[in-house]
Amino acid sequence: MRASRLMSILLLLQTRDRVTAQEIAEQLEVSVRTVYRDMEALSAAGIPVYGDAGHDGGYRLLDGFRAKLNLLTADEAESLFLAGLPSAASDLGLGAIVTAANLKVMSALPPELRDRAGRVAERFHLDAPGWYSETEPTPFLTAVANAVWNEQAIRFNYIRWATPHLVTRSAEPLGLVLKSGNWYLVGHTDTGIRTYRISRIMELQVLDAPIHRPPDFDLAAYWTDYVESFDQRRHRDSALLRLDSATFEGLSELLDPAAAQAARATVGEPDTNGYRDIHLPIESLERAIPDILRLGAGAEVLAPEELRDRIAAEAVAMARLYRA
Structure with missing residues (x-):
């Protein structure tokens, strides 16, 4: 974990002329004290990093120094589609991975393209939850997401509107959907493809069984049809x-x-x-x-x-x- 964090700090230094310890701490979700220790470790490893004190101070690399550390890992590559959804990435437990992937992409860009990418991030922000509604607690979201990534079947207790309210369901998870701030699981069951609201899952067990994903399943197309039919049913x-x-x-x-x-x-x-x-x-x-x-x-x-x-x-x- 620390090696990955040191790499992220180095990439962050390569994408900016100067960065403060507080900025690094906020970016990587660690304490400022941890950042100080990491900077000492980088310096001890021979990385030419310098710290300037004062109001305009911060850490920077020696001019001309570049480290070829911007190859994406498999997890980072898979997480790139969430780069514009920081809250969603955090909900799924991928916040740090998305941050590392973004840093690697930024460090690989030439300065002029890096500046343009930075301007886009400064000017556009996507806030998924709707107005006048509180975000629902989803304690099993990360576990469900892992089952989706790893293609593992799950069994869970679920609270529904109809009676009996508490039921047990088994499903092969096919995908997750974020709709108006609420997370939904789309899963294949014995009765067909069904949709479950993650906040209503009470208990969850990941089964030691792989899933059989339909080769022609399209999550986006399914969700469009589901929303239309849902409005007609209600x-x-x-x-x-x-x-x-x-x-x-x-x-x-x-x-x-x-x-x-x-x-x-x-x-x-x-x-x-x-x-x-x-x-x-x-x-x-x-x-x-x-x-x-x-x-x-x-x-x-x-x-x-x-x-x-x-x-x-x-x-x-x-x-x-x-x-x-």
């Missing part, structure tokens, strides 16, 4: 609403994307007052009530009658509360 019913023009224009901000897109596809022509009728896909009456209340007074439920009555009752209760 929207089992619909409600007829009448919207004013302002509410109709703001549907994309007020509803989830699948519901807003489906509603827009059913819209009729506006009447003389600018009102439009839409068919809003809903999961259930209980789930529809907060969604429709979010639309405010610019939306009126026309059908079904039970949903209209429950929205009216909720509105009366809210008005009574605020009058009080």
Whole structure:
């Protein structure tokens, strides 16, 4: 582990004119004290590294010194696809590997290309989790990821919505998907390819059995089809609403994307007052009530009658509360 860290420090020094101990510590996720010891080890090994004190100080290599240490290991090469997703790499336990791979790539570039690559990293950042939602704890994510990398079958206890809630499942892991900050396992089971939310895995056992990966399986294509079919399954019913023009224009901000897109596809022509009728896909009456209340007074439920009555009752209760 220390040899790998010393190599990373050396590569970091080769990619920058000067770097502080604090910057090295943050990059490699170690303490500043550890960095001091590592710098002493590099110097003792004959590496011409110098430290300058002061506000503009830091460590640097003797001008012209280059070490050919930028050959990628297998793990580093496999991790490069996560280079733009630092939080995802960290979740999977690959943060240090991605850092080392990036340093090797940067050190192999000529100075002018290295500067351009640095400017891209400074100007673009991808934040995968969605707004207004907390990141779910995923204690078994690293273990599942290792099973995916190593193509090993797994058995796990899983909490689902349907009864019985706690079930035991066996799967051949085919891939991981990060969707709106949540991790999902795509696995092959006796009943076909299934999707599991990693945060709902309670216990996990890696089996001593290799998997048989379908030769034509495409993870990205599967996920696209899965999301589309998932939206169709969860929207089992619909409600007829009448919207004013302002509410109709703001549907994309007020509803989830699948519901807003489906509603827009059913819209009729506006009447003389600018009102439009839409068919809003809903999961259930209980789930529809907060969604429709979010639309405010610019939306009126026309059908079904039970949903209209429950929205009216909720509105009366809210008005009574605020009058009080």
